[in-house]
Amino acid sequence: MQLRKLLLPGLLSVTLLSGCSLFSGEEDVVKMSPLPTVENQFEPQTNWSTSVGDGIGDFYSNLHPAVQDGIAYAADRHGKVKAVNLSDGTEVWSVDLAEKTGFFSANRPALLSGGLSVSGGHVYIGSEKAQVYALNIADGGIAWQTKVAGEAISRPVIADGTVLIHTSNGILQALNESDGAVKWTVNLDIPALSLRGESAPATAFGAAIVGGDNGRVSAVLMEQGQMIWQQRISQATGATEIDRLSDVDTTPVVAGNVVYALAYNGNLTALDLRSGQVMWKREIGSVHDFIVDGNRIYLVDQNDRVVALNTEGGVTLWTQSDLLHRNLTAPVLYNGNLVVGDGEGYLHWLNTADGRFVAQQKLDSSGLRTEPVVAEGKLLIQAKDGTLYAITR
Secondary structure: OOOEEEOOOOHHHHOEEEOOOOOOOOEEEOOOOOOOOOOOOOOOEEEEEEEOOOOOOOOOOOOOOEEEOOEEEEEOOOOEEEEEEOOOOOEEEEEEOOEOOOOOOOOEOOOEOOOOEEEOOEEEEEEOOOEEEEEEOOOOOEEEEEEOOOOOOOOOEEEOOEEEEEOOOOEEEEEEOOOOOEEEEEEOOOOOEEEOOOOOOEEEOOEEEEEOOOOEEEEEEOOOOOEEEEEEOOOOOOOOOOOOOOOOOOOOEEEOOEEEEEOOOOOEEEEEOOOOOEEEEEOOOOOOOOEEEOOEEEEEOOOOOEEEEEOOOOOEEEEEOOOOOOOOOOOEEEOOEEEEEOOOOEEEEEEOOOOOEEEEEEOOOOOEOOOOEEEOOEEEEEEOOOEEEEEEO
16 A cells, blocks of 8 residues: 655645645635734843754754753754754854765755754754664764664654654654664554654653554553553544544643643544543644643644643633634743744744733744744744744743
């Protein structure tokens, strides 16, 4: 069976869909909402900015920075990885993972894709070429490099001496943190058509909890790769192939003994961590990672509504619908506000109590695609052209 990966997030916001068997109706046009008018209650400040290669351009990618011990690490799709001081953005080191082809030939791009993770003495990053790199945090030198089972387009997750990689063909692999050797491989199955994106695993109590393109959430023992349980949270239904997409591309969130998981055309679901049994479901879908903070859940749905729900049954507390189809990033909590970026390069700051806008900031004309990162009092976000910004309130 031929597998197809569909780049859907963002596509529907800007494209006329006509005459294609994936979609119903003669014409379906989805228009981006106009920029809302906001009277700023405060002025966010750009603390510093620095260029990190050429960014991701118009390619779909989940590259976003990572921070440890006052150093921020960021990369571009071509292969540049850069470490900068979090305080002022000055460069610590920079390396290029692109393949050297010869004196007169252009280097072959590394196609870095999976977002950066940093743990201990290494920075970890995956690529569309099915390579996972561990770089020394001191100088960016390659500590090890491993070929994995497929495109590594989700963020590597490090726990208990293991690097977890979820590849685009539905394989979850565990690598030794020390040398990159493959410890075990689990096939999570994949349908004929799915979205281009994969769930990064969450880890808790020696288990990896990960979403799959088949609409299931799986719990796997990290020590030996043994399946503990699987639970379906999204069922393939509907008249078109798009309606039947059931991917769980978001990272599950573990809070206490509850796993919260979110599917694209499915449900926000609370599962029992031990058994995987469904505790409650709420019909809402997304491809963006979401936040569980105390008794609240914050998410951006597949139509770019920003929604707050409670953790007891998923009851909606508020909805902000003025950013529909603006190609929002995943949300982040920063200094008491909820912050999202959009495809036109704006940052939107929302009151967590009621979803009202409290500030708006034009940041970068190339646009924003990947989630902001909060570290040591700063908000970091990387634009599509590769510029890394540090924002303070």
